[in-house]
Amino acid sequence: MENAITAALSNQIVLARALDITANNIANQTTVGFKSEKARFSEYLATIPGNAGPGNAGDDTVSLVYDLDSYTDFSTGGLQQTHADLDFAIDGQGFFAVDTPQGIRYTRDGHFELNAFGDLVDRNGSPVLDDAGAPIFVDPELGPVILSPEGELQQTGTPIARLGVFTFFDQSVLQRAGFGQFATDEIAQPALNPRIRQGFVETSNVAPVASMTEMIEIMRAYESAAQILETASELSRNAVQTLTQAA
Amino acid sequence: MSALNTAATGMLAQQRNVEVISNNIANLNTVGFKRQRAEFQDLLYQTLERPGAISSETGTTVPNGVQIGTGVKTGSVYRIVEQGNVTATGNDFDIAVSGRGLFRVFLLDGAEAYTRAGNFAVSADGRIVTEDGNEVAPGIIVPEDAVDISISRDGTVEARIAGRQDLETLGRLELVTFFNESGLEAIGDNLLLETAASGEPLIGNPGEVGFGEILQGFIETSNVDPVQEITALIAAQRAYEMNARVIETADEMLSVNANLQG
Numbered sequence: 181m182e183n184a185i186t187a188a189l190s191n192q193i194v195l196a197r198a199l200d201i202t203a204n205n206i207a208n209q210t211t212v213g214f215k216s217e218k219a220r221f222s223e224y225l226a227t228i229p230g231n232a233g234p235g236n237a238g239d240d241t242v243s244l245v246y247d248l249d250s251y252t253d254f255s256t257g258g259l260q261q262t263h264a265d266l267d268f269a270i271d272g273q274g275f276f277a278v279d280t281p282q283g284i285r286y287t288r289d290g291h292f293e294l295n296a297f298g299d300l301v302d303r304n305g306s307p308v309l310d311d312a313g314a315p316i317f318v319d320p321e322l323g324p325v326i327l328s329p330e331g332e333l334q335q336t337g338t339p340i341a342r343l344g345v346f347t348f349f350d351q352s353v354l355q356r357a358g359f360g361q362f363a364t365d366e367i368a369q370p371a372l373n374p375r376i377r378q379g380f381v382e383t384s385n386v387a388p389v390a391s392m393t394e395m396i397e398i399m400r401a402y403e404s405a406a407q408i409l410e411t412a413s414e415l416s417r418n419a420v421q422t423l424t425q426a427a
Numbered sequence: 428m429s430a431l432n433t434a435a436t437g438m439l440a441q442q443r444n445v446e447v448i449s450n451n452i453a454n455l456n457t458v459g460f461k462r463q464r465a466e467f468q469d470l471l472y473q474t475l476e477r478p479g480a481i482s483s484e485t486g487t488t489v490p491n492g493v494q495i496g497t498g499v500k501t502g503s504v505y506r507i508v509e510q511g512n513v514t515a516t517g518n519d520f521d522i523a524v525s526g527r528g529l530f531r532v533f534l535l536d537g538a539e540a541y542t543r544a545g546n547f548a549v550s551a552d553g554r555i556v557t558e559d560g561n562e563v564a565p566g567i568i569v570p571e572d573a574v575d576i577s578i579s580r581d582g583t584v585e586a587r588i589a590g591r592q593d594l595e596t597l598g599r600l601e602l603v604t605f606f607n608e609s610g611l612e613a614i615g616d617n618l619l620l621e622t623a624a625s626g627e628p629l630i631g632n633p634g635e636v637g638f639g640e641i642l643q644g645f646i647e648t649s650n651v652d653p654v655q656e657i658t659a660l661i662a663a664q665r666a667y668e669m670n671a672r673v674i675e676t677a678d679e680m681l682s683v684n685a686n687l688q689g
Contacts, residue, residue, distance in 0.1 A: 196428050203430035203673045204496030207437030209666050211467040250493045263509040294607040296626035303502045320606050321637040356494050358471040399676050406683045
C-alpha cells in the first residue's frame with residue numbers, strides 16, 4: 181500500500197518539475213533565439229527487501245519515476261524580418277560566439293548593436309566574435325554594414341570581418357547559461373559556409389499550442405496521481421476500520 | 428512549484444511588449460519617428476542535477492542534467508533606425524534626410540539634442556527652428572527680404588533676395604551620426620540625447636561619405652508598419668493569455684494536493 185503512495189508521489193514530483201519546464205518555455209515563446217527545453221523521464225526500480233513469501237522468491241520491486249534529464253530542442257525557430265542592419269539570423273546549424281566576462285558563450289540571438297566605440301556587441305554588451313575569434317570593429321563613417329552573399333561583413337565594398345558561426349559535433353554538450361546563451365568547455369568548430377540572413381532574427385522555437393496541450397497533459401497526469409494517492413489512503417483506512425470491527 | 432513565478436515573468440514581459448507596440452501605433456503619423464521593438468531573454472537556470480553526475484550503482488552518468496529555467500526578462504527595447512517613407516509637402520522648410528544622419532538642435536537650456544523630424548520653420552528673428560522653436564545647427568539666419576529658399580541635396584541653403592539676381596548662400600546644414608544610433612535616449616518631442624551607449628556625435632555635411640542627403644519639401648514619415656504592429660499586438664495578447672493559463676494550471680495542481688482526502 182505504501183508502495184502505491186510512493187509511486188504516485190514520485191510521479192507528482194516529476195510532473196511538478198515538468199510543469200516548471202513547460203512554464204519556462206511558454207514564458208519564452210517570444211524570446212529571440214530561444215530553444216525550448218524538454219523533460220525526459222525514466223523508470224527507477226526500487227527494491228523492497230524482505231517481501232519473500234509463498235510464490236514470491238525474492239525481494240519485490242516497485243516501479244518509480246524520476247526525471248532522468250532535461251534536454252534542449254535545438255531545432256531552428258522561424259525567421260522574422262526586423263529590417264535592422266545589425267540583426268542576423270543563422271539559417272541552419274551553428275551559433276554566434278560572444279566574449280562574456282565568464283568566458284566565451286554561444287548564442288542564436290543575432291540581435292547585435294554597436295557600442296560607443298564601434299565594437300559589434302550583443303544585447304548584454306559582450307563583443308561578438310568573428311570566425312577567427314576576434315572582436316569585430318565597425319566604423320560608422322564608412323556607411324552601412326552589408327552582409328555579402330559569401331557571409332562577409334562589408335562597408336562600402338570593403339570587407340571588415342566574417343561573422344563567426346560555430347558548430348559542435350554533439351550539441352548536447354551545451355549548457356544553458358541564461359540570457360539566450362549557452363556555455364561549454366568543448367572546442368567549437370567554425371561552420372563551413374554558414375548561411376546568415378541580415379535584417380532577420382530567429383524567433384523562439386517554442387510551439388505555443390503544443391506547449392499548452394503538454395501542460396494540460398501534465399495537469400491530468402498529476403490529477404490521476406492524486407487519485408491514486410487518495411485511493412491508496414482510502415484502502416488503508418478501510419483496512420484499519422474493517423480489521424478493528426472484526427476484532 | 429516555480430511555474431507560478433515563471434509564468435508571472437512571462438505576463439510581465441508581454442505587458443511590456445504591448446506597451447512598446449502601443450507606443451509605435453500611437454506614433455504612426457509622427458514625423459521622423461522610429462519604431463521600437465521589445466526583445467526578451469531567458470533568465471537564469473536552476474540546475475537540479477549536474478551533467479556528469481553518477482546516476483546508478485553501475486556508474487552510468489547523467490548526460491545532460493535537469494535544467495529548469497526561471498522565466499523571461501526584457502532584454503532590450505531598441506529603436507529600429509530604418510528609413511521611413513518620404514512624403515512631399517511642398518513646404519520650403521520641410522527637410523527630410525535620405526540615409527544616415529540626424530539634425531543637431533540647440534535646446535533652450537543650451538544643451539544639444541538630435542532629431543530626424545525635419546519639419547522646420549523660421550522664427551521671428553529669422554532663425555531656422557524646429558516645430559518647438561529650438562534652433563537647428565549650425566544656426567542659419569534667413570534674411571527678412573528673402574523670397575525664395577532653396578536647399579540643395581548637400582545641405583547648402585540659398586536664398587533669392589528681393590530685387591537681386593543671384594542666389595545668396597546662407598549656410599550649410601549639418602548632420603550628425605553616432606556609432607550606435609539606437610543607443611540614443613528619447614526625451615519626447617521627437618528629440619534624442621547623446622548617451623554613454625551611443626558614443627560621441629560625428630558631425631559632417633549631407634552628401635559626404637557616411638551621411639545621407641537632404642530632400643527639401645519632403646518630410647520623413649514614421650517607419651511604423653501598422654499591419655506588422657497589429658499582428659505583433661495579437662501575438663502578444665495570446666502569449667499573455669497562455670502565461671495566465673500556466674498560472675491557473677499550477678494553481679489547480681497545487682489545489683489537487685491541498686484537497687486530498689487523507
